[in-house]
Amino acid sequence: xxTIDLDGxxxxxxxxxxxxxGGIILIHEIWGLVDHIKDVADRFAAQGYLVLAPDLxxxxxxxxQLGQELQTLMSDPDESRRTAAxxxxxxALAPIRAPEFAEFAIPQLRKAVDxxxxxxxxxxxxxxxxxxxxxxxxxxxxxxxxxxxxAVPFYGTAPAPDRMATIGCPVFALYGAHDPALxxxxxxxxxxxxxxxxxxxxxxxxxxxxxFFNDTSTRYFPEEAEDAWDRVLAFLDRALS
Numbered sequence: 660x661x662t663i664d665l666d667g668x669x670x671x672x673x674x675x676x677x678x679x680x681g682g683i684i685l686i687h688e689i690w691g692l693v694d695h696i697k698d699v700a701d702r703f704a705a706q707g708y709l710v711l712a713p714d715l716x717x718x719x720x721x722x723x724q725l726g727q728e729l730q731t732l733m734s735d736p737d738e739s740r741r742t743a744a745x746x747x748x749x750x751a752l753a754p755i756r757a758p759e760f761a762e763f764a765i766p767q768l769r770k771a772v773d774x775x776x777x778x779x780x781x782x783x784x785x786x787x788x789x790x791x792x793x794x795x796x797x798x799x800x801x802x803x804x805x806x807x808x809x810a811v812p813f814y815g816t817a818p819a820p821d822r823m824a825t826i827g828c829p830v831f832a833l834y835g836a837h838d839p840a841l842x843x844x845x846x847x848x849x850x851x852x853x854x855x856x857x858x859x860x861x862x863x864x865x866x867x868x869x870x871f872f873n874d875t876s877t878r879y880f881p882e883e884a885e886d887a888w889d890r891v892l893a894f895l896d897r898a899l900s
């Protein structure tokens with residue numbers, strides 16, 4: 660497990676023992692390439708996948724260290740401390756929330772796809788998995804690169820219907836029921852995906868909310884996270900075999 664450089668893009672690379680059963684682009688949450696995401700990469704590698712987890716934020720000043728600090732502040736049980744941290748949080752995320760960021764991010768993610776495609780043993784079996792911000796970009800990368808064979812967005816925002824039509828791989832999306840914006844939109848997402856001819860399926864956990872998979876978050880739901888892990892592994896096995 661090591662950090663590599665792809666033409667200026669820092670990437671955490673987690674390799675399996677022996678020949679890979681496929682490759683995964685792993686896209687981080689809004690906190691950046693923190694240790695939690697590296698741990699998820701290592702877990703996938705232990706299952707036989709070669710994983711590349713790009714750091715899309717450090718070039719904009721949101722390093723993993725700052726991201727971890729902000730996550731801790733925004734999860735503080737004291738509301739006054741959370742409120743006090745809001746201006747710093749908004750300032751750190753301003754470049755990432757700019758419309759121009761997507762024009763930067765997708766080509767960067769495609770660099771990682773290029774690198775995986777060149778890895779011995781991957782043989783075109785490439786999936787993308789992402790969380791929150793990364794879940795949204797999981798949809799976006801699947802819509803932008805026809806080399807993606809499977810997509811797993813955790814609590815991500817789906818693209819507009821016209822972009823759904825360019826998704827050429829099966830998509831398995833996971834949500835917590837207590838995530839109102841995404842859950843309210845989900846029926847329309849299902850309808851639009853079906854109209855676009857996308858092989859789309861989803862699973863909603865009734866007791867969980869946003870970020871239920873993140874075991875460093877106060878929103879973590881361990882039983883749901885374990886079940887989601889098993890479902891994702893089964894989905895990838897089917898899609899990439």
